[in-house]
Amino acid sequence: MTKKLEVISPVDGSLYAERELADERAAGALLQSAKKAQKAWSKVPLEERAHLCTRFVDAFCAMKDEIVPELAWQMGRPVAFGAGEVAGFEERARAMIGLAEEALAPYVPPAKDGFTRYIQRAPLGVVLTISAWNYPYLIAVNSIVPALMAGNSVVLKMSHQTPLCAERLALAMEKAGAPDGIFQIVHMDHVTTAKAIAHPEVNYVAFTGSVSGGAAIERAATGRFIGVGLELGGKDPAYVRADANLTHAVEGLVDGAFFNSGQSCCGIERIYVHEKVYGDFIEAFENLTRQYVLGDPLDPETTLGPMVRPGAAEFVRGQISDAVRAGARSLIDEAEFPASRPGTAYLSPHVLTDVTHKMSLMRDETFGPAVGIMKVTSDEDALQLMNDSPYGLTASIWTEDEEAAIRLGDGIDTGTVFMNRCDYLDPYLAWTGVKDSGHGCTLSPFGYEALTRPKSYHLRTKT
Template sequence: MEIKKMYINGQWTQGSPGTTSDVVNPFNGDILCRIWESSIEDTREAIKAAKNAFYTTREWRDMDVEARSRVLLKVAELIEENQEEMAAMETQNMGKPLRESLIDIADGAGTFRYYAGLIQAPQGGVCSVSKSSGEIHSITVREPVGVCAQITPWNYPFTMAAWKLAPALAAGNTVVFKPSHKTPLTTIRLFELLEEAGLPKGTANLVLGGSVIGCELGESMDVDMLTFTGSTKVGQSLQRLAAGNMKKLGFELGGKSPNVIFADADIDGAVEWAMMGIFYNQGEVCSSGSRIFVEDSVKDEFMEKFVKKTKALTLGDPMKDPDMGPLVTKEHMDRVLEYIKIGRDEGAKVVCGGERYTDGECADGYFVLPTIFDQCSPDMRIVREEIFGPVATVQSFSSEKEAVAMANDTCYGLAGAVFTSDSAKAMRVIKEIRAGITWINCYNLGYNQTPWGGYKMSGTGRELGIYGLEEYQEVKQIHMNLNPGPVGWYVNS
């Protein structure tokens, strides 16, 4: 069976411990391949290679912006040429329906193309300053941060890799990259394309394995920036480890996002968008609209339509493009099922789903039926804690003020949505929701040009858009004295 290698300093190599781990197809439990696991020593070698490439050889950092842009455009072209292969790989490794994987791969190509163009736009500026000290010219410039460690989750393996690698490389940084050991396949393939596109040796390095690698990246004094997408708990641990050299941080963490539906909304539209908000990608989405709040006068109508359409969703082999595929691992499936049990024990009512699905071809897969809980209260764990699966909780409200209070009653602040035909009300409510990504009359849409990130315990910093590029840059202030003669300050000397 094939064993996938890590990529350090321009070389594909096996891990020094000689140990491997399985990469599993969640549809049937089959082993797709194995990966070599990196050790702490391997990780340090990757950091050393990135540090040398940035501070010593400087080939990528000092490359003119047009040449750097051409390399990134070549990466985008190669992704598009291999889109179908990579989408199949993503679906078999992660479990999402094939049409979703095709969108993810195309989005990744678009991300590289977007940043290839953005770095050719004007950057920096000139500040007006006081003339009292002479002819002073004040200039701001943007420079790469340095060695960037990047850690991505298992739910959007390729998309998250593109979101991090494209802006970091566009800015001129070097990278040590760690994908989730559960879903590394499309990231490994992406590194093959980076090599094919001509990225200089040591510029981008790939390590494979579990949490010990992430801890080393967080703690290393030779890493200048750490970015991470994943759970809040792991993000907190990495933040503590990163304090040693005060490295720059960018974290996109957990969420328990509100979806507020008013009585004057288009109910049919709200139902379908609510389904997109919680069942897309099997609900394994940090921005999922898992807490649904419906104005009491239309709750019965909404629930009837929501339950009916949810029960009609198809589950099956994700390569055959059902509505939903399996969850990523058996362990994660068991976690989601445990939360469903907790919800029942807390007194919430399951009106749809609520169990593992094992019919027909799904017998050996990690499937959970799309689940809706009614009769929920704010203190329930299923309302307060991130489940990260196809599980929605529904509560009702009677006023705009109450809706806002319920929406903000969470430690998270990643996303949120409002459904209403009243544009003034929509803007009032959306401005009150404490979240970084919000929608009006839609859900889960995102674009390369617009920022992505959260408030509160959902993280710090932003990805995508010009904000995503600026995350991987430092701002330098340059004061230039155009009249360098004596200043005349010390009158007695």
């Protein structure tokens, strides 16, 4: 019997879509076709690859009106914000297309009489991209476009929550006129995915997901000697210094904590505020949070949609309850948001004070609309607390003193340091993490390094 995946919509709990899951044989055949296609694609000039990828982006953006409501039904993103993901996809894709010539250019060492020497960036082969549901297009594009630009073929396995997103990308590639086999999608269960990773035709795996998922990817790749890029989430901190522009800090951090219902790997999950501005910050943060409209993501007035599934909302409720029992104070009454109901995916935003690092809310990834805020007395105090985490994806510092931000940033164990902003990926900067946030790099010229290998040419021209 053919296995199927079922997409249960967080909007109303209905069955939104069903798709057949590929078995090991079908997945293997697809990977073999990807390998065959890649050999021809790698010989296509870079300029032609760029033209194809540009047409792909154009075709994708032209489907915006269909993409936005599909996102809402699949993972709960309010339609008021769905177009932002399309715009972000376009920004990242066009940036990586533009950076390809520089990033893939051969390295030529100093001249040596009688020799021609250079290092070429050679494609790896078949790249298997395993993308998460929370930003399905933004996550996928980080590896898809640079992999294709570098001469690889791509096989995309999208989260079971967002399979229609994979199909949209496949349709855009078809409209762009892509050669058969260079970009394919496949729906697989965990067992078949592990076997695909172990398949000899796969040369690199780009995974975004949980820490446990990353560990499973590494186990599946054991003994293959292939590259594995892992982006595994975070518990991202923010520090509001005494000299911060409080209005700007509050606006940025409320959005950073609650956008996408807090379901962002680089969303703000813990905030440290200098004691001199703590009271004013808390009051303003609480007031702005109350302005969210929780409800049906298909309603254009909604600014906070449901979480991806009821179980995810219950996990966050559990963290909040445990923190309150341990002495935390919850500033937002859930009753203020009538749509927030236990047993559903709808959860109001939560702001907690009097928190400590003994609480799960301040240690473990929440991935929901809840944030803890602590008072600190100094930069040193804030720095120690920001580093007191198994994660290290981003950290943001809110201050009018750039030198202080750099000094603090130098001491934070993180992949990205922000000053006066948060929860954003700049495609011209490396996206990377440390500790349990994973390893590897996407975006920027450095993002091409993992998707290629150095190949040296050492040619004696005089004998």
